[in-house]
Ligand SMILES: Nc1ncnc2c1ncn2[C@@H]1O[C@H](COP(=O)(O)OP(=O)(O)OP(=O)(O)O)[C@@H](O)[C@H]1O
């Protein structure tokens with residue numbers, strides 16, 4: 001049964017106007033988007049759901065594509081005009097864009113203004129129509145209190161709410177109020193999540209969250225063990241390495257093949273990938289509709305049948321065993337020249353993930369390792385993944401770690417209905433003078449300080465050395481792994 005807000009969203013979507021569906025984590029935005037997609041498709045319109053990450057697409061089974069794959073943006077690490085040129089040269093991409101009547105874009109908080117404007121321009125060019133998004137209906141879903149876009153060499157990572165388009169062509173906004181992920185019996189948990197969402201925490205909430213440091217309730221043998229969530233990549237690496245060291249069997253080491261200024265590759269994939277047969281892995285690249293960035297699987301072995309090109313066999317649930325070859329990541333200069341490349345298997349271990357890989361998912365259980373937020377809302381996103389407090393363990397929560405949300409965020413989320421006009425001149429048919437803005441970042445790329453990147457010497461990323469170093473700092477007591485992580489997250493802040 002739909003909530004009142006979900007019914008309103010479905011009704012508004014059927015009118016053909018542009019629409020924003022906002023609301024807290026777990027209020028059913030993605031669930032009603034699925035229904036909107038079904039209803040509009042049945043009425044003969046071609047709908048396409050896109051999400052900024054492969055993990056966010058998982059909520060839609062195979063209905064959704066990542067923004068990057070649908071628009072053929074690759075990693076979008078080329079200057080914007082070249083990114084668009086590359087897309088428009090691909091017939092399959094142009095045909096896909098041409099066919100869409102309704103674009104549905106979920107987890108909008110994680111997409112950047114740069115990508116939003118590139119997609120707008122692609123629709124305009126393909127449809128040869130200078131109206132926003134070429135005049136098609138666009139439905140946005142998300143919560144700007146959740147994670148922001150990640151910066152890259154050319155993308156300053158500005159959120160979409162800074163775009164002139166949001167204020168002008170998205171006047172119709174609905175806010176879903178009722179939380180559906182957690183039940184009515186989770187009052188304390190929901191109250192704590194509400195405060196964390198705004199980055200505030202009173203004494204009672206702090207005490208409540210510190211009380212969740214005990215282990216999760218055991219939920220049976222058929223359920224996978226809890227996923228560990230960290231804010232930064234480094235503790236994720238260490239946790240994964242620790243889990244790998246606990247597995248028996250031969251350690252297999254795969255080194256990347258690098259060219260050029262390798263220092264620019266730190267935001268791609270680690271230089272060294274260590275695996276053992278049977279270990280749990282995550283795919284880091286969109287390979288097909290069912291195998292997207294974020295898909296979880298199990299490493300079987302090296303593919304002996306492919307003697308020329310080395311490949312790895314990975315077993316994915318509902319898909320089977322797939323041979324995964326290496327992929328190449330590039331770092332570009334502003335003029336589009338390649339500066340460096342890394343060729344490596346698009347895989348990482350998956351016992352622990354960063355909070356950026358968790359947004360949008362509903363998890364059976366989770367262990368959240370808190371540390372200083374570098375993006376407001378990280379603690380909120382991490383803790384709100386589970387349905388009940390008994391499925392959650394919160395390690396190292398401190399109120400001082402929280403970042404407050406900007407004051408204007410409430411205003412963006414307030415429900416507005418504008419004045420719907422039957423000619424759609426209130427939204428999708430609004431003629432704008434210009435939405436021109438500088439899409440690529442101006443700063444010297446060498447000055448970028450990406451706080452989510454691993455700020456350690458690459459050599460240290462040899463997992464065995466890394467793990468030994470941290471265990472040595474703890475007198476080699478492996479049982480105290482959580483203390484080591486605590487030490488690491490604190491040390492990183494110093
Ligand atoms: N009307 C409903 N009735 C029952 N369950 C629902 C309803 N709407 C959503 N749910 C359930 O609530 C959970 C959260 O829903 P959903 O993922 O759509 O929320 P969301 O707002 O998209 O969350 P997030 O912001 O984290 O992406 C899901 O498990 C979903 O099945």
Ligand SMILES: [Mg+2]
Nearest residue numbers: 029030059360
């Ligand atoms: Mg969602």
